[in-house]
Amino acid sequence: MAILAPSILSADFLNLGDNIRKLENAGIEMLHIDIMDGHFVPNLTFGPALVEYVRRFTRLKLDVHLMMTNPQDYIDEFCDVGADYITVHQEACMHLDRVISLIKKRGAKAGVALNPATPPSTLQYVLDDVDIVLVMSVNPGFGGQKFIERMLFKVAELDRLRGDKYGYQIEVDGGINNKNVKSLVESGADIIVAGTAVFRGDIIENCKKIGAIIK
Numbered sequence: 606m607a608i609l610a611p612s613i614l615s616a617d618f619l620n621l622g623d624n625i626r627k628l629e630n631a632g633i634e635m636l637h638i639d640i641m642d643g644h645f646v647p648n649l650t651f652g653p654a655l656v657e658y659v660r661r662f663t664r665l666k667l668d669v670h671l672m673m674t675n676p677q678d679y680i681d682e683f684c685d686v687g688a689d690y691i692t693v694h695q696e697a698c699m700h701l702d703r704v705i706s707l708i709k710k711r712g713a714k715a716g717v718a719l720n721p722a723t724p725p726s727t728l729q730y731v732l733d734d735v736d737i738v739l740v741m742s743v744n745p746g747f748g749g750q751k752f753i754e755r756m757l758f759k760v761a762e763l764d765r766l767r768g769d770k771y772g773y774q775i776e777v778d779g780g781i782n783n784k785n786v787k788s789l790v791e792s793g794a795d796i797i798v799a800g801t802a803v804f805r806g807d808i809i810e811n812c813k814k815i816g817a818i819i820k
């Protein structure tokens with residue numbers, strides 16, 4: 606059984622509150638928020654202020670994905686505004702072990718994201734400490750891209766690797782829809798991030814359809 610975490614990157618920003626209430630009505634538990642800095646990825650999105658407003662508005666778990674260089678400089682700020690989960694990129698952290706400790710010391714759950722070209726073996730010495738491994742199934746930066754099929758092998762590899770030894774959850778993000786979501790859950794995914802497939806069309810219906818496939 607997996608859960609769906611809608612990515613607000615594809616939401617209607619002028620009606621964000623309404624969109625979030627619809628997600629709550631559809632039984633969603635977690636909201637995915639992509640913070641893009643224009644350096645690590647070629648796009649710009651939100652900062653801590655948006656997270657703070659969303660935190661005041663909803664009790665959904667906030668899953669904040671820092672697609673940025675020097676994420677260590679912003680951990681405190683995102684914890685202060687109420688992030689429940691903070692995910693940093695393996696590729697962006699010179700001192701990954703230290704950044705994970707910092708997130709956990711602040712009481713948030715710690716995630717590490719892997720770009721499509723980065724193998725799980727790069728996390729060997731931190732897997733004991735991470736709560737989430739996030740497999741990017743597109744090159745990060747934009748919604749609406751095509752799912753990279755090979756990432757199914759990465760999800761399966763992470764599932765094999767954790768066995769009974771590690772407690773991390775496997776999250777997958779990018780290009781996920783009604784057609785490919787089943788194979789991801791069968792490969793071991795626990796958290797499914799989706800933007801376009803949730804926000805294009807009827808939000809509640811879309812959540813219910815995906816929810817019925819992954820439960």
Ligand SMILES: O=C(CO)[C@@H](O)[C@H](O)COP(=O)(O)O
Nearest residue numbers: 612745746747749780800801
């Ligand atoms: O991180 C990203 C994109 O880089 C995602 O969180 C997207 O928001 C997912 O959007 P879809 O691929 O589902 O449209």
